[in-house]
Amino acid sequence: MPLNYLGLQPQIQQYAQNANQSQAHFRQVLENARELFKTCASQPYDEIRKRCQGSGKRCALPLGEAFDQSYPPPAEHQPCMVLAADGSQIISSPHDAIPISLINTSLICMNTGSSDAPQISITSEILSEDRGGIEFNLLSEDLISLRRDVAELRILNDWTAPNDLPVAALRDGPLELYHEPRQGDQFEREFKNYIDGLAALAARDFTLAGYIDRTRAGLLGQMLAIYFEERSDGLAELRDTTLLAGILPAGQRSAIFALQSSSSDNYPEALRIHFFYLNVSTNDNDYIVRVEIPAWVAEDTDKVNRLHALLLAQCRIMGGRPYPYLLHRAHETAVVHFDEKAQLQDALAQELQRQGLDVPQPSNKLAAKGLQKRTRM
Amino acid sequence: MANDPQVNVQVGRLLRANTRACVAGCLPSQNFPPFGSLVSIDLGQEISAYGLVSDIHIDDDGLVRQLVTTPNISETVIQDNRVNRNVPVELSVLFVGHRSAGVISHRLPPRPPLSLDRVRACGEGDVCAFTSAGSLGYLRFILEAQDLPAADLLAAHLLQAGRAQRDHGDEQWFARAIDKVITQLRDDYVRLMPVLEALADVQRELGI
Numbered sequence: 001m002p003l004n005y006l007g008l009q010p011q012i013q014q015y016a017q018n019a020n021q022s023q024a025h026f027r028q029v030l031e032n033a034r035e036l037f038k039t040c041a042s043q044p045y046d047e048i049r050k051r052c053q054g055s056g057k058r059c060a061l062p063l064g065e066a067f068d069q070s071y072p073p074p075a076e077h078q079p080c081m082v083l084a085a086d087g088s089q090i091i092s093s094p095h096d097a098i099p100i101s102l103i104n105t106s107l108i109c110m111n112t113g114s115s116d117a118p119q120i121s122i123t124s125e126i127l128s129e130d131r132g133g134i135e136f137n138l139l140s141e142d143l144i145s146l147r148r149d150v151a152e153l154r155i156l157n158d159w160t161a162p163n164d165l166p167v168a169a170l171r172d173g174p175l176e177l178y179h180e181p182r183q184g185d186q187f188e189r190e191f192k193n194y195i196d197g198l199a200a201l202a203a204r205d206f207t208l209a210g211y212i213d214r215t216r217a218g219l220l221g222q223m224l225a226i227y228f229e230e231r232s233d234g235l236a237e238l239r240d241t242t243l244l245a246g247i248l249p250a251g252q253r254s255a256i257f258a259l260q261s262s263s264s265d266n267y268p269e270a271l272r273i274h275f276f277y278l279n280v281s282t283n284d285n286d287y288i289v290r291v292e293i294p295a296w297v298a299e300d301t302d303k304v305n306r307l308h309a310l311l312l313a314q315c316r317i318m319g320g321r322p323y324p325y326l327l328h329r330a331h332e333t334a335v336v337h338f339d340e341k342a343q344l345q346d347a348l349a350q351e352l353q354r355q356g357l358d359v360p361q362p363s364n365k366l367a368a369k370g371l372q373k374r375t376r377m
Numbered sequence: 378m379a380n381d382p383q384v385n386v387q388v389g390r391l392l393r394a395n396t397r398a399c400v401a402g403c404l405p406s407q408n409f410p411p412f413g414s415l416v417s418i419d420l421g422q423e424i425s426a427y428g429l430v431s432d433i434h435i436d437d438d439g440l441v442r443q444l445v446t447t448p449n450i451s452e453t454v455i456q457d458n459r460v461n462r463n464v465p466v467e468l469s470v471l472f473v474g475h476r477s478a479g480v481i482s483h484r485l486p487p488r489p490p491l492s493l494d495r496v497r498a499c500g501e502g503d504v505c506a507f508t509s510a511g512s513l514g515y516l517r518f519i520l521e522a523q524d525l526p527a528a529d530l531l532a533a534h535l536l537q538a539g540r541a542q543r544d545h546g547d548e549q550w551f552a553r554a555i556d557k558v559i560t561q562l563r564d565d566y567v568r569l570m571p572v573l574e575a576l577a578d579v580q581r582e583l584g585i
Binding site for chain 2: 110111112114115116117118120316317318319320321325328329332
């Protein structure tokens with residue numbers, strides 16, 4: 001059945017009216033926030049950090065850089081190796097004939113000083129249970145996502161450098177695990193694997209970064225709300241990208257902040273997550289993204305500068321819709337399409353049959369959904 | 378033919394086919410055969426199909442469309458799109474004959490090739506052997522082809538074949554081919570004129 005457009009019409013109008021009202025309120029909040037942001041930047045950073053840490057809330061912690069300033073990219077960009085890793089997954093469904101979980105991870109590697117085509121490698125892994133057999137039981141989506149994050153770090157760590165150039169490693173999305181270490185042995189084990197993966201990248205001195213396009217974070221607003229407790233109306237809901245729009249010129253980055261969150265204490269000091277904002281636009285239409293970096297990158301000016309220049313160069317490749325080219329290519333090579341999942345399930349069914357095992361049927365619900373739609377004569 | 382060094386150059390593999398034509402895919406990074414050139418496809422059982430490259434198609438996708446708007450695309454990105462991305466150059470091939478047990482025939486192959494069969498560029502020896510066999514009857518496939526630039530396809534083919542025949546000592550082959558074309562189109566003045574115009578250019582290029 002199509003949508004009930006007649007019934008939706010008043011709701012569409014109401015939606016726009018609500019948006020209009022919230023915009024008016026929002027403009028006031030933004031004006032206040034920008035004033036407080038400037039005032040806050042002139043306060044002692046130790047005091048800001050102390051208050052924020054005392055609150056225990058998820059927010060930004062200022063470091064040494066003046067945070068009401070913006071920072072231009074370095075004038076020169078030395079050649080380096082750029083790696084981008086991305087993963088996708090098949091999440092098992094109880095309706096499938098053969099419910100399987102799979103992680104597909106891709107790595108693409110480009111030498112910025114060479115005109116050679118980038119190198120691509122792909123790793124596909126059917127998830128297995130503890131004793132080494134294929135997992136026939138359903139795995140939770142969170143656990144599969146966590147395993148995918150671990151696999152992305154593993155494919156970066158498995159890469160062998162062909163030369164002595166510095167290496168920048170990019171991932172799509174935050175470095176902080178939002179799946180967080182939950183209860184249970186499996187989660188704890190995978191979280192430890194993730195931390196080990198980060199530590200191995202630190203040992204190899206990679207410039208690691210997580211690129212977050214269209215971030216909804218309000219870490220700066222929350223910092224202001226904590227510091228100016230009595231004038232905090234609406235600040236915690238304000239997105240950082242909105243706060244920084246018009247303040248952060250095209251091509252420039254914000255100051256680097258440390259991330260305070262409920263999971264911060266689970267990261268060793270050298271791996272703690274930091275971040276900065278970057279305006280990747282080339283014109284007046286600001287496009288601000290968040291870049292997460294671990295402490296060992298945040299504390300190294302050369303690495304930050306390299307990352308800054310590199311991300312801008314990667315975004316320029318994509319023209320009017322800036323996004324790091326290599327991250328897009330890593331996604332393109334990692335993504336598992338529906339027909340590929342079907343082919344894999346066919347291959348598994350054939351092998352089960354060959355080994356004299358019964359091949360289960362998909363659920364009746366799934367079979368009904370797959371019925372061919374009515375077509376013309 | 379077996380001694381012709383160019384005869385074994387693989388240019389692509391078959392994507393789809395019917396009894397009259399096929400489409401092969403090849404990497405954008407490789408040297409693919411030019412429009413109008415003769416290619417062969419081994420069908421097994423000592424049978425090969427012969428065809429002319431009648432169209433070369435280069436597809437785009439969303440990423441390529443976005444990248445073309447970017448000034449100064451780096452060579453790495455160009456190579457990435459040509460070498461790594463799964464967008465093949467598609468060569469359309471019009472069948473013009475076949476070889477069975479060593480005998481060349483200017484009739485359609487007995488069956489079309491199958492998916493992923495190798496498509497090879499024909500070397501000069503192969504071109505001479507194919508175009509000398511019989512009485513140029515295969516030219517009808519070009520002249521009768523629908524939705525193809527027949528005059529230009531014929532001109533491109535006669536240029537390749539004319540050169541090969543001349544280099545192998547047959548100076549009269551091109552003239553015989555033109556006679557054949559005129560005979561075939563003698564009752565169709567509207568189609569004959571653009572064909573002759575295209576062939577006049579070929580004649581100049583061949584220096585005949």
